[in-house]
Amino acid sequence: MFEKILIANRGEIACRVIRTARRLGIRTVAVYSEADADAQHVRLADEAWAIGGPRPADSYLRGDAILDAARRSGAQAIHPGYGFLSENADFADAVEAAGLVFIGPKAASMRKMGSKAGAKELMQAAGVPVVPGYTGEDQSADVLAREAERIGFPLMIKAAHGGGGKGMRIVRNAAEFLPNLESCQREARNAFGRDRVLLERYIEQPRHIEIQVFGDSRGNAIHLFERECSAQRRYQKVLEESPSPFLTPELRTAMGTAAVQAALAIDYANAGTVEFIVAPDGAFYFMEINTRLQVEHPVTELVTGLDLVEWQLRIASGEPLPLAQDEITQHGHAIEVRLYAEDPDAGFLPGSGRLQRLRLPSPSAHVRIDSGVIEGDTVTIFYDPMIAKLIVHDTDRPRALARLREALAGCEVEGPKSNIAFLERLARHPAVVGGSIDTGYLDRHLDEFVGNDTDDDAGDAIVAASVVALLQDEAEMRKLAASSGDPYSPWADASGWRLGHAGQRRLVLREGDLRYTVVAHGVGGDYRIDLDGRSIEVRGARLDGDASNDGWLSARLDDRSQRYRVDADRHRVLLHDGERRRRYARVPAYEPESASAAGGGDRVAAPMPGRIVLIKIALGDVVSQGQELLVMEAMKMELALKAPRDGVIAELRAVAGDFVEADTALVLLET
Template identity: 55%
Template structure:
């Protein structure tokens, strides 16, 4: 076994690999960009080395620099994680040439499966069923358009070297094909340095099922069952589970055999995932093989009780597989959700900022958190905005769903937008609960999953009011202590009256919703809504009772808002102060501004053009994804304030747009 390895990655996967290495007594070497100098994986590793500026191409994708660090540090092997160089055949070969073990498959296997077109040709020759489509080398736009017309719409354009949902577009009509192709090629070129695409028939309501395979250097190949990754948005997985709902033993065996045959066909070694698309009839078709560890590998670990990173290390060190196919356990049900820094209500735009408050649920035998961040860390614009993976396990799927909902309710994040509420709604959706999950579920249920709140939670407003009063009282006591008369009621200002009652109104809002509470100061103490109040303000939580009803809330102040976490619910409220807001005019002007830092990659309309509401005007790239800005109303494009290729800051105006009625 190795005594020291280098981890050529960042974030939660780097931290995940470090955890296994620590347990096995293997020292770890981290690499980091200038933007990641204080990142969690840097803090956890035994040693760390800077490999360049923030941009991935100048740091995490620098093969020569990473190999230089490996040699200098004495690392015997390199674990690539996923993303970055994990499926780069040239990097795997460079490691071998340098005498450093690449913890992954041989370069030849990566090449064979690295091109979706070549992989499909190989699977076709092996008799594995394929979705109808074009997988050839011809990339002329006119020719590809003709192929799509021949296949029949809807079709799916996919980057040949792609993955992670990038470089993929669904095209419903022939007239939309050229624009979708250009966008797909831009994103593929930016993300993978390769703009080649393939085209496939888009199956309606398909399921995305993948098989985890492992192969050693002694000719042994096995699978560790399947994962269902059908809950997706923009072709990116959001929820994964194992085993797949409704999977029969016969179908599992058939798909497992096909996956193992695919691995054998390319002389595979290490961890890999063979991805299939399945229709409602039960037929399945080969999609691609990912020659690396997957983001969703923890659900497989939870149902098998195996550490897949340890398997990778042992196989790379020349050891045989630790289990035979018949020995692989399948116990219970596991679900994983990806917690992102994003704003679902704004089209899932990534969110950047500092994690002012970060409190994941407490880990246990049933709850696991894989995260690359801690409280106080920054979520920047340079990399994938995933904050953490939350994984739960239970004996049955229904119980695992309930455990996931409880864990999501316990997860507290303040400082960046996040998708926790969206995930809770998705996991709780009747279709998901029933196991009727396909790749179109999120889009079909979009209105339900993103529905705005119709009323404020009374307990959240009560907690916000009591927190406000408690903090106010603390400040006043501190002020009184430093006054000439610390016992003066004018200094304490706690609402005391010799007789009678003082009534005070506190009002809070969330979006367009508002709710007020009446607070009474009297001889019998504080009352809220006419009920006596008892408060026990702990360091982390606000414990209070209104009448006979007791509850606990965590209230976090941030960006002029109160983030209120009550049992099973999170609310973001702002205090309405009539003295501050009286007479303020509401600014209804809405410009077309950059939603985050990024680069302009395409201008889609002409200056002076009259456009309808929703017309695409400009495309910008941020966090490795493209985002299209559309006309907010009917109007005219007066000017584009930046050109293609320009880097822009968050919040700058991009388009001079004049709305018309």
């Protein structure tokens, strides 16, 4: 076994590898960019080396800098994690040429899978089922359009050298083909440096099921069962689970056998994932092999009881597979979701900024947290905005879903916006609970997962938030009085008489754009709350635990007892009733309501830092509301910026290739 390894990655996967290495007594070396000098993976490793600037191209994609750090630190092997250089065959070759061990498959195996077109042809020759399509080298628009007609619509255009949902388009008729082809090629060229595409027949309402495989240097290969990854948005996985609620024992065996067959066809060693698309009738087709550890590998670890990183290290050091196929079993059910800094209500726009507050559930036998950040860290614009992976496990799927909902209720993020509320809706949605979701379901029904809820309990929630604020104010006044020279002063009574009012308090709470004014009478948990012409009697209100960190409010509102999870301070109140969360800002009672920003419809601004890749208009052009004006690339995806209204282009303040900061005005319309 190795004595020291270098981890050529960052964030949660680097922290994850460090944990296993430390348990095995292996020293770890981290690498970091200028943006990551204070990151958690740097702090957790035994030593860390700087490798360049904040952009990935200047640091984590610099194989020469990483190899130099490995040589200088005395590392014997390099673990690539996932992303960055993990599937770069040239880097794997360079690692071996430097006399080090690459903790992953051989470069030759990677090259066989590096092209989706070549991989598909190889799998077809090996007898693995593949989707009908076109994988040829002739990439002229005429040939591709002709092949599209032959395959038939709907079909999918896919970047041949891509991954992660980049460079993929669904085309449903011939008229849509060429515009989608151009967009797909452009995105592939920007993301992967190559714009070759392949065409595939599109399977309607498919499932995405992947099989975890392992091979060793002795020519053996096995599978560690499946992961269901059908809950996706724009080809990005948002919920993964094992076992799949769709597979029968017979289909599970057939897919596992095909996955092992695929691994043997390319002499695969170490961890890999064979991904299949599965039709509603159970027919399955090879998609690709990811020649690395997957983001969702923890669900496999929880249902098998195995440490996949340990397996990687053992196989890379020359050991055989630790177990035979018949020694691997599944136990219970595991589910993973990814907590991101993003705004689902704004098209899942990635976010950045300091994590002013980060509260995650405590790890237990049923809850696992894989994260690369803690409270106070910054989610930067340069890398994936994932905050943490939340993985739950229990004896069966209904119990695992219940664990997931409970764990999500215990999460809180302040600073950048997050997708917590989206994940909570996902975990309760009938299509997810019933196990019937397909890969396109979220995109077809996105309005069921984002936006504002309308419910009959909104008024009760406002009252409950007001009660939390009242109880906190009273506790603060008692605390101040106790530390003063006159702890029994009447000024310490929050409900006492004041000049101008008789024992009443006025609170203003804001939820999004809505503003609520509450007048409260009473003290000590017994109140009359006046809200919007309605009076609510509150009795027996009590805060249990620490209201600023996973406390609980219990109270009787009129004739009904309610209980809420609470996270609050003098600036805001967060309530969770077990099904949904509500966030209220405490506004000074004298603060006027904000006026709407003037002129907001005359400018198109960058929603976040990024690079302009395409400009579709010119000065003087007449445009209509919703028309696409520019395309920018940010956070590893393309964003279309559209006209806010009908008008004429008065100013154009960017050119293709410009890097722009957030809120930079890019286009102005004539007023």
